[in-house]
Amino acid sequence: MKWIVPSLYVAFSLPLYLLSALTAQVQAQSYHRNKTWQISQAFKPPQRGKPPASAGGSTRGSSCLTGKKLIIPLIPPDKLGLTFAQHPTFFWYAPPSQVKTAKFLLLAEDQNVFYETSFTLPNKPGIFSFKLPDSAPGLTIGKTYHWYLTIVCDAEDSSENPTVDGWVERTQPGSRLSEALTKANLYKLPTIYAEAGIWHEALTSLVQLRRTQPNNFKARLDWRQFFKSVGLSAIASV
Known part of the structure; x- marks a missing residue:
């Protein structure tokens, strides 16, 4: 996988097999202090008001x-x-x-x-x-x-x-979430952000993981599952 890294953006193309996975259920759930963190299987949107349709x-x-x-x-x-x-x-x-x-x-x-x-x-x-x-x-x-x-x-x-x-x-973030983020390594960050419903950092940390571990099979599975969970598997057509 090749990465183009200009000053303000990165770009990459994804083959079809990387973005086809089993359907994940998206359920809103709260942050738990004693959670055993693993890479997220799905993004958990927070329960809050929606912007204009x-x-x-x-x-x-x-x-x-x-x-x-x-x-x-x-x-x-x-x-x-x-x-x-x-x-x-x-x-x-x-x-x-x-x-x-x-x-x-x-x-x-x-x-x-x-x-x-x-x-x-x-x-x-x-x-x-x-x-x-x-x-x-x-x-x-x-x-x-x-x-x-x-x-x-x-x-x-x-x-x-x-x-x-x-x-x-x-x-x-609240104090417990801040503490978890402070202690987390690159592998745990995507899960913590996704569980908390923090979209921009969840996706950014996943991109970091894919860039630094391009041959990590687990990271690729989690990547495609993340997108499947929010209805973005259409980009598999790249």
Whole structure:
């Protein structure tokens, strides 16, 4: 597996067999102090209010994307990803395209622009990511933000530019969860975050594990099970 690691994103392609697994039941459950941590088999979404139903959609396939395929945002089923980070990382699947530029927009709760930027896409299709840079304003605890990713197919006519969106909210861990995170190694982090319903760090830590242990069979099984549990097995068609 090859990894492209520019300054703000990583990209990789996944073969079909890595993302086909038995169906996992997604059940919300609380964090337990005496839990014997193992790599998560499923993401456990927290019980909380949902963002507007319009979030997380994708525009129709654009002619600038090969086969008019869609961008797929890697977000949980309720379209709202929780994070502990001031500057979280966002992930998407992008199909083959000749387009080299994407735009990222983050809106505050009052719909004012919180952050926006453009960046260069990788040369091949696959999953890629964008980390909100440390130079950007940090997310405020308890605030929800609406983000958009746009592939710039036509700088003059935005109707041809495929866009996906979602929501992110920054929260903070309780003392027991903080203690578990402090003691955890790279293998345990994905489970702890997934059990707590912290989407952005769960996915980011899984990516770290896949990058540092590309031949670890257990890590690959857990990777595909994580995506199956949130209905994202469609990216197996890469």
